[in-house]
Amino acid sequence: MFSHPIPPVLRPIRLLSAPARATVPSPAPAGVDGSLALALRPGDAEVVPGRERALGLLETVPSGRIVEICGRARASVGAHILAAVQARGEPVAWIAPRSAGLFPPDLAAAGLDLDALLVVHVPEGDPRAGPKAAELLLRTGALGAVLLDATGALGAPSASGRREAGAVVRTPSGSATTAWQGRLLGILREHDARLVILSPGEPAGESLGPLVSVRLALSCRRVERAEGGHVFEVRARVTKDKSGALSGSAPRLEVRRGPLGA
Amino acid sequence: MDRSARDGAAASLRIACIDVPALPLQILRRDRPTWAGHPLAVVAEDRPQASVLAVSKSARALGVRPGMRYAAALSIARELRAAPVSPRRIAELRAELVGALLRLSPRVEPDREHASVVWVDPTGMLALFESYERWAQSAHGILESLDLTGAVVVGWQRALTLAVARGTRGVRILESAADERARASRTPLGKLELPLAAHETLHTLGLRTLGELLALPRDEIAVRLGPEVARFVDRHAPVHRTPFEVAPLPDPIEMEADIDPPDDDRARLLFCIKGALHALLSALAARRLGLGTLRIVLALERDVGLVPRPEVAFELTPARAGRDAPPVLELVRLRLEALTLPARVVRIALFAVPSTIEGTQLVLSAGTGARSRDPDALTRGLSRLRAAFGDEAVTRAQLMDAWPPEASFRWEPVRTLSTPAARDAAAEGSAAQATPLVRRVLLEPCPLPADTSGRPRTVPPILRMTGPYRLQSGWWAKTGWGAGIVRDYWYAERGDGALLWIFHDAARSAWFLQGIVD
Numbered sequence: 075m076f077s078h079p080i081p082p083v084l085r086p087i088r089l090l091s092a093p094a095r096a097t098v099p100s101p102a103p104a105g106v107d108g109s110l111a112l113a114l115r116p117g118d119a120e121v122v123p124g125r126e127r128a129l130g131l132l133e134t135v136p137s138g139r140i141v142e143i144c145g146r147a148r149a150s151v152g153a154h155i156l157a158a159v160q161a162r163g164e165p166v167a168w169i170a171p172r173s174a175g176l177f178p179p180d181l182a183a184a185g186l187d188l189d190a191l192l193v194v195h196v197p198e199g200d201p202r203a204g205p206k207a208a209e210l211l212l213r214t215g216a217l218g219a220v221l222l223d224a225t226g227a228l229g230a231p232s233a234s235g236r237r238e239a240g241a242v243v244r245t246p247s248g249s250a251t252t253a254w255q256g257r258l259l260g261i262l263r264e265h266d267a268r269l270v271i272l273s274p275g276e277p278a279g280e281s282l283g284p285l286v287s288v289r290l291a292l293s294c295r296r297v298e299r300a301e302g303g304h305v306f307e308v309r310a311r312v313t314k315d316k317s318g319a320l321s322g323s324a325p326r327l328e329v330r331r332g333p334l335g336a
Numbered sequence: 337m338d339r340s341a342r343d344g345a346a347a348s349l350r351i352a353c354i355d356v357p358a359l360p361l362q363i364l365r366r367d368r369p370t371w372a373g374h375p376l377a378v379v380a381e382d383r384p385q386a387s388v389l390a391v392s393k394s395a396r397a398l399g400v401r402p403g404m405r406y407a408a409a410l411s412i413a414r415e416l417r418a419a420p421v422s423p424r425r426i427a428e429l430r431a432e433l434v435g436a437l438l439r440l441s442p443r444v445e446p447d448r449e450h451a452s453v454v455w456v457d458p459t460g461m462l463a464l465f466e467s468y469e470r471w472a473q474s475a476h477g478i479l480e481s482l483d484l485t486g487a488v489v490v491g492w493q494r495a496l497t498l499a500v501a502r503g504t505r506g507v508r509i510l511e512s513a514a515d516e517r518a519r520a521s522r523t524p525l526g527k528l529e530l531p532l533a534a535h536e537t538l539h540t541l542g543l544r545t546l547g548e549l550l551a552l553p554r555d556e557i558a559v560r561l562g563p564e565v566a567r568f569v570d571r572h573a574p575v576h577r578t579p580f581e582v583a584p585l586p587d588p589i590e591m592e593a594d595i596d597p598p599d600d601d602r603a604r605l606l607f608c609i610k611g612a613l614h615a616l617l618s619a620l621a622a623r624r625l626g627l628g629t630l631r632i633v634l635a636l637e638r639d640v641g642l643v644p645r646p647e648v649a650f651e652l653t654p655a656r657a658g659r660d661a662p663p664v665l666e667l668v669r670l671r672l673e674a675l676t677l678p679a680r681v682v683r684i685a686l687f688a689v690p691s692t693i694e695g696t697q698l699v700l701s702a703g704t705g706a707r708s709r710d711p712d713a714l715t716r717g718l719s720r721l722r723a724a725f726g727d728e729a730v731t732r733a734q735l736m737d738a739w740p741p742e743a744s745f746r747w748e749p750v751r752t753l754s755t756p757a758a759r760d761a762a763a764e765g766s767a768a769q770a771t772p773l774v775r776r777v778l779l780e781p782c783p784l785p786a787d788t789s790g791r792p793r794t795v796p797p798i799l800r801m802t803g804p805y806r807l808q809s810g811w812w813a814k815t816g817w818g819a820g821i822v823r824d825y826w827y828a829e830r831g832d833g834a835l836l837w838i839f840h841d842a843a844r845s846a847w848f849l850q851g852i853v854d
Binding site for chain 1: 709710711713714716717718720721724725728729730731732733734735741744745747750753754755756757758759771772773774775776777778779829833834851852853854
């Protein structure tokens with residue numbers, strides 16, 4: 075009789091509940107920083123309050139608008155936005171090529187209901203595919219939010235300086251930009267839905283087009299805690315707000331923990 | 337009395353059993369001719385942790401058994417070839433077999449419990465075939481023409497005829513009811529579909545054949561072996577007869593149109609398809625059926641050397657079976673836009689797969705304080721997405737029970753989507769603030785160069801590394817997928833602030849990029 079194999083061994087060399095700092099034991103490669111910060115247990119994180127009025131997440135991403143998000147931690151914030159819409163009982167969709175590298179275990183950990191998350195894999199290198207898929211979905215009026223992941227493979231320049239395989243989901247440029255954004259804007263207003271675009275642009279750069287209503291520039295940095303361990307501080311700065319509703323508000327601040335081991 | 341006269345005397349009681357044993361395995365052998373000579377197995381899914389469902393004789397001889405994990409089977413039999421066989425593929429082959437057997441009798445009934453069994457009423461066919469022997473040989477020839485092996489048994493009582501078929505290869509004509517019962521009694525219990533627990537109990541009791549089981553007192557069977565086995569025994573009683581239920585096979589509905597002169601303009605092609613589609617839908621309406629699936633085949637102009645080009649074919653499945661043309665034309669338009677036509681089209685063929693039309697259901701809106709969303713509208717939208725980008729593009733994530741990150745999930749094509757349950761986000765406030773950052777994962781880990789000290793080298797350079805966290809496969813997986821994996825995972829903070837997810841592969845003594853924290 076053949077018995078089921080025992081699940082593979084996962085042996086963290088560091089204990090997550092160990093006190094503040096510990097050194098990396100050998101056989102870590104030479105030259106690696108020996109001091110480590112530890113991942114927090116869920117519930118340990120705290121929110122740094124804004125100095126002025128702090129907006130709710132969905133207020134920052136209003137319905138009936140095209141919202142562009144650029145900078146670090148885009149996928150994390152995008153997942154959080156979709157989870158907030160799902161919490162209202164509305165299905166959501168994520169449009170990206172397969173090379174975007176979506177990692178469903180982390181999306182589930184971020185609070186997304188995977189059974190209610192539609193993922194549309196658009197062809198690589200076709201700038202019209204993403205907006206076309208977004209239009210087909212939004213026209214149904216059946217989704218609360220659609221996220222168009224235009225960041226390309228890994229959402230960042232290549233780790234080794236080379237460009238990895240997988241094309242960026244480019245969006246149409248020039249006059250075509252206004253055309254597809256205009257169509258989508260009308261549909262968003264008609265169906266009271268949200269379109270979030272994860273943009274490959276840099277925070278200091280230009281927005282994707284004139285009809286982008288809100289542009290959020292994200293930054294993410296590690297913050298060491300006095301009592302040990304660390305969190306990741308994700309700051310969202312509004313760099314464009316056509317309606318003016320968000321002006322005068324403090325940059326939204328979120329505190330997140332890294333994935334296991336980070 | 338000669339054989340044909342004897343056959344004629346009992347004609348009204350006859351039934352023929354066509355049994356194709358291990359049907360999924362035979363389908364696999366047919367669909368993968370290059371795997372000839374290799375041990376074969378049918379698995380539930382094409383992944384290492386999937387269960388083995390059926391094995392060939394050569395695979396069984398090597399120690400592979402149903403119920404094993406695929407990875408374990410591979411470690412035992414390195415030459416094993418395995419793949420899943422979908423229920424749809426099985427249904428396609430059954431339909432093909434039934435269609436072929438209709439040439440031998442107008443009364444053909446696919447068995448509802450056993451996918452490998454088809455019942456045929458040979459009554460009235462003696463005038464064509466002169467004897468049941470010849471008729472059965474023709475039926476067996478049909479199996480061979482479909483590259484299937486199996487048995488054709490002509491008998492009287494279904495369960496007994498099936499039992500004989502399970503212990504037979506080729507053709508057998510049962511001479512009498514007594515002959516049928518005698519042969520059925522010799523069938524080993526292992527060839528019959530009894531509950532596994534019952535098999536074990538019967539084996540313990542020393543019962544090996546159907547006859548030995550049928551000889552037990554009926555009351556004892558119910559008490560000692562359970563109601564399911566009791567019903568199994570009852571079905572083998574000579575008086576137990578199931579009326580023949582012929583499966584209605586709607587005639588295929590096809591339409592062809594020549595395009596003269598040849599054309600590749602999408603709008604004009606759509607116009608041609610529209611006309612043919614209306615005719616198809618009218619034919620469906622006459623039968624009170626809806627359009628389940630529409631298959632379109634485009635024949636292309638030959639090239640300059642008069643070499644025929646491969647046809648372009650695709651299938652479209654509307655969100656709901658019906659007879660409305662506009663939604664179907666919308667799907668056709670989306671697919672035509674996405675198609676690349678290497679040459680002009682000379683002929684269009686449409687094939688309609690009928691389906692029954694279901695009633696619509698009331699949709700109750702859900703969600704607190706949110707706009708109600710129509711699930712039916714979403715289903716229609718998904719069918720348009722599939723038409724535009726292909727069935728494999730519209731997916732939902734499914735988490736898998738596998739530890740390598742690149743194998744811990746898969747994308748499952750979907751036609752509908754669940755509505756999420758509304759929840760009080762405010763109450764989850766503190767938990768939401770502790771949600772983790774998410775990672776992006778490379779479909780195939782990317783090698784990283786190392787510097788002279790053995791550290792991974794990136795541009796900009798790595799400032800800090802956190803880890804390692806080891807993932808290691810078990811000692812039992814010596815060969816095959818997942819064997820010998822030892823990975824030390826790290827998080828590497830780069831000079832530009834990017835947080836990379838990397839690992840050092842001990843087996844290959846190299847660094848790889850698994851993904852990035854975004």
